[in-house]
Amino acid sequence: MREWWLQVGLLTVPLIAVYLHIPPPKLSPALQSWRSSGSYFTFQNRNIFYRDASGAVGSSDIVVLLHGFPTSSYDWCKIWEGLTQRFNRVIALDFVGFGFSDKPRPHQYSIFEQASIVEGLLDHLGLLNQRVNLLSHDYGDTVAQELLHRYEHNTTGSVLINSLCLSNGGIFPETHHPRLIQTILKDGGLLSPIITRLSNYFFFARGLLQYINQRRKHRDRWVGALQSTSVPLHLIYGPLDPVNPHPEFLQLYKQVLPMSTVSVLDDHISHYPQLEDPLGFLNSYLNFINSF
Template sequence: MEEFAEWRALGRRHTHRGHQIFWRDGGGGPADTLLCVHGFPTASWDWHLLWPGLCARFARVIAPDMIGFGFSAKPRDYDYSIADQADIHENLLRAQGIGRVHLLAHDYGDTVAQELLARDADRRAAGDSSLVIESVCLLNGGLFPETHRARLVQRLLASPVGPLLSTLTTEGSFGRSLAAVFGPDTRPDADAQRQFWLLWCTRHGHRNAHKLLGYMAERRRHRERWVGALREAVVPLRLIDGVLDPVSGGHMAQRYRELIPNPDVVELPVGHYPQLEAPKETLAAFLEFHSARVAPNGIPSGDGVAGGES
């Protein structure tokens, strides 16, 4: 728990719509900025096992806790949306004077990354280079609403009983639900489970679960925009997928191959959290992606967006 406490102690604060957003800032590598976008229901802490390796590669690494998550504000009277979470990331980058960025995203963060990529395409079409996305690497997430196999608890939380169920969530029920999406041999230990729970329930965040889960309906509503952003991307893309994930595992990776031109997919024999279940392999696949397909200035190397199976 000492490392967990240090992660929080070293965090910085950014104000968004009057609310405090926690974020970590690191780096020291030779070049480029990396933005790490976490998933549901966890936080930027998800990246801690990759953090030293990421900081050794990139001059700047930024990882916020989105509003409603982790150590950031969790207001009850708030309109949580993917667009607003994308605003948080863009505003933070602009506040830091960053105009070019690579993305590494997971789960809920994949959807935020899709919206950021769609906005990047809009800016490019308008000749606006004020904020440029240079590459995108995605981990397990609901990229396609038709392949997202929501857990029963997620479906219940998104239903009319969601507000009540949110308040009744316990550490035990939360832990069992989260562990079920990990691979059978890579499930979190008791300390990790405790950390996940603290991230979720601090500031009574668990009471907002039903509101945050509105992203599932948003994915259906904005499918054309968000899937289109991947299909029409002009920057390098890679998917690193834990194929044992019951929510967005091998079946989602197969759909990715069907829909995305020249798909670049790396499959790992783990569950929903590759960065926690197989951190060495995930980091290696991510760094290889940047070495092989992304030049130092963010321009695709070799054959542009074309990729290949790894």
């Protein structure tokens, strides 16, 4: 038995060593185009990637898109063109640690920092004194909640929020069910450094997943911001979501936030509704925007 495990170990070690030195794959043409259409600004010595597209001439409305974990602003690619036909400006960024933005390590990633980066971007673009519509997903929902809290408390330099649309995020820690890989990385333990290293930069730092613990710690602050706001509020929900499962999540959402309107997409739509059903997602969002 001991010899068998020794042989497996001798075989595994060089394979892992080879794997860890494989260069990352080249960007697809679509991703290359996405990056070339964007720009960078500097926030606290970090380079942050963003896209800022001019859209509908007859509109003065601005929409800011906040992506989820562990992806990037490219999550919005399938509805980007549709948004530019409705909004005067469509703005999206890659949070620090994601996409084409800097990925410092070690680094204490936090929702508060990401919210400040959004404020920094709008300040960079000269838009802090203009009202914007926030459209968020997953991790971005929590960033939006922090931005809403700052807006409701008249924090200096806060984003002026015209409306907020959330989608498939862990708004309530009690109905959020992270995947096994997220739980392992979040809580640490013996497997965490191994999985972090082997997961090819998506989970390069366990600190990125501390937002799950932050949601629990700051639940009253972030859920309270949604409960007390007079900002038009909407939810677009893919009901097959294993992270925020139906009907548990939706029942609590409607109970806690009865003033919010809700769009539930088709039964087969899951955690990434803007990618799985871009037309349904876009129509739901524009119906919300056009309703006030």
